[in-house]
Amino acid sequence: MSDNPIAVVVLAAGQGSRMQSDLPKVLHRLGGVPLVGHALAAARTLDPDQVIVVAGHGADQVRKAVARLNPDARIVLQEEQLGTGHAVRQALPDLEGFEGKVIVLYGDTPFIGEDTLAALASHTADLVVLGFEAEDPGRYGRLVVTDRGLERIVEFKDADTATRQIALCNSGVMALDAALLRQLVVRLSNDNASGEYYLTDLVELARAEGRSADVVTCDEEExxxxxxxxxxxAAEAAFQTRARSEALDNGVTLSDPATVWFSLDTCIGRDAIIGQNVVFGPGVTIESGAEILPFCHLEGCHISSGATVGPFARLRPGAELGGDAHVGNFVEIKNAVLDEGVKVGHLTYLGDAHIGEHTNIGAGTITCNYDGVMKHRTQIGARAFIGSDTMLVAPVRVGSEAMTGSGSVITQDVPDGAMAIGRARQTVKPGLAIRMMQALRAKKENR
Structure with a gap:
């Protein structure tokens, strides 16, 4: 890795008309996050001094997404899409005074690896381009290399027959000295077949100034x-295949790897066990030794060692399970902390709650946390017992070692060690069921 300061410019202004979508191309999801999120994650591996995202089509949407993914990133606007060189030029005001290396990435190119970026950042040439040997070079731009290094990049539509025979292709990713970028990008011309300002023309301009240019290569898949x-x-399939392989290599048991779906930031400790048909949304951390049973959906949650989840459970953002906690089938947890040893066996919703250690939550329990405007919290102490079909109307507190009777609606705090029963007294009407059914059947026959 280079010791020099690094700035990263991510180009994310294109409309992506071939996607047939009103959504900006870089906001389509891959591995649970927008495409631009992969570029921003790659940028973080460089520990950059600054990250600049060039937005254009759907700029407001892109701005909001980038703010969630990297609040420190700066957004600049390319109002007219006049090529990659023009896009990078929009970042110049934010690079004013920056002395170091600028690396240009693309918001729709998600697989550039950490080692590849490190090689770009540490290369000693004034300008470095990322190239790859293409199995089918097709319409890629070609890298013309001599014993002096990289001489020029030729776009396919501007290439003659001999140049099109070159197999070394341009990825578009580039690294160069910031001062050199500021000097040359304003001199780019749009005198070409597309009428655009090509960032690739910087190579010839740099060479004309006597500056060095070279190529770092990577696998085509990157x-x-x-x-x-x-x-x-196809990219989703490639991402999932790689994520599954990495999980297995790191000591995670996947009962049926092909049915487990990962997000970009999924983190699973060794000796965790993941059953079939489990989907990880963004923001999931699972500690070593935890087990996720089949058919679960998890997002924005943390699961401690020894905990078990599922089958058929849903953990939403803010769910946190302590060690040896158990969340069973058809249980939903949202913005709730379950301390060590909590048991929530089945058919339950816990939202905006804190459940103390070794408490048992009976089937059919619901924390009634939303009043139509505001969310409210439920607090349950340690070693409490919540009877089946209890409705906990928040805000409410159930104390440690307290109990609720099955079928109760709890609207007031329950002291430690107390029993709360909140249900109507049962009334029995002998023979009424038979008489009602006879009357109803008679009414139906007389219609």
Whole structure:
């Protein structure tokens, strides 16, 4: 890794018309997060001094997404899409006074690896381009290399027959000295077949100034760009295959790997066990030794060692399970902390709650946390017993070692060690069921 300061410019202004979508291309999801999130994650591996995202089509949407993914990133606007060189030029005001290396990434190219970026950042040439040997070079731009290094990049539509025979292709990713970028990008011309300002022309301009240019190569898979729904689907398949392989290599048991779906930031400790048909949304951390049974959906949650989840459970953002906690089938947890040893066996919703250690939550329990405007919290102490079909109307507190009777509606705090029963007294009417059914059947026959 270079000791020099790093700035990263992510180009995310394109409309992506081939996606056939009103959504900006870089906001289509891959591995549970927008495509631009992968570029921002790659940028973080460089520990950059600044990250600049160039937005254009759907700029407000892109701005909001980037703010969630990296609040420190700066957004600049490319009002007219006049090429990659023009896009980078929009970042110049934010790079004013920056002395170091600038790395240009693309919001629709999600698989650039950490080692590849490190090689770009540490290369000693004034300008470095990321290239790859393409199995089918097709319409990629070609890298013309001599014994002096990289001489120029030629776009396919501007290439002659001999140049099109070159197999070394341009990924678009580039690293160069910030001062050199400021000097040369304003000199780019749009005198080409597309009438656009190509960032690739910086190579020839740098060479004309006597500056060095070179190529770092990577596998073609790293340079995969997303332009269509089919390519997005193929990228998702590639991402999931890699994520599953990494989990297995790291000591995670996947009962049926092909049915487990990961997000970009899924973190699972060794000796965890993941059953079939489990889906991880963003923000999931599972500690070593935990077990996720089949058919669960998890997002924005933390599961401690020894805890078990599922089958058929849903954990939503803010769910946190302590060690040896158990969340069973058809249980939903949202913004709730379950301390060590809590048992929630089945058919329950716990939202905006804190459940003390070794408490048992009976089937059919619901924390009634929403009054139509505001959310309210439920507090349950340690070693409490919540009877089946209890409605806990928040805000409410049930004390340690307290109990609620089955079928209760709890609207007031329950002291430690107390029993709360909140249900209507049962009334029995002998023979009434038979008489009612006879009357109803008679009424139906007389229609």
């Amino acid at each position: 340079t995969l760009g997303i332009n269509t729904r089919a390519e997005l689907a």
